Amino acid sequence: MRKVILPIVVLVALVFVVYIIVIKKQEDKHQKAAPISVNTGDSLTGSVGAALQAYYNLKDAFIKSDSVLVNRNAGVFADKLSSINSSDIKGDTSIIELTKQLKDNLISGTNSIISAGELESKRKNFQVVSDGLFDLLRSIGYNNSKVYQLYCPMAFDNAGAAWLSDSREIVNPYFGEKMLHCGDLRDSVNIQQ
Secondary structure, X not given: OHHHHHHHHHHHHHHHHHHHHHHHHHHHHHHHOOOOOOEEOHHHHHHHHHHHHHHHHHHHXXXXXXXXXXXXXXXXXXXXXXXXXXXXXXXXXXXXXXXXXXXXXXXXXXXXXXXXXXXXHHHHHHHHHHHHHHHHHHHHOXXXXXXXXXXXXXXXXXXXXEEEXXXXXXXXXXXXXXHOOOOEEEEEEOOOO
């Protein structure tokens, strides 16, 4: 009887050890898998920062409800967006492709701001640009400065709209002086790598 039990115990112990080793290796694989990282060099950070500053100037023109200033600042913003070199992004090819698409969509949306006739139509295009710029900043892991996403739930007949700012202070570009401080903080970007 002992001769039968001893090999069974050894076999069970061996199966247990092999099982633990296999599971441990799988856990180690999962722990070693690094998240997708995007390396934003100085050149990319500088060009994105310049585009972001141009966006803030565009936002300020909407706050002033000045169509001429909006068009001028939208043109500068489009130029700054064009200067962002997607090849400066070092990361996963799907992220690089996504950033190219986002950049192209932003330029198109900014040109729509310029071509729109009424200030209200320009503001609707600004909403699309604001959302797209926030997506671009998050996809490249922009970490040069804190960027706040603010939100007005009453914009566009209560459909709501977001915009970006370098400050938590609510200064609403969708209503100008009518409802200058309508809105709240929704999100922010400042990814530390």
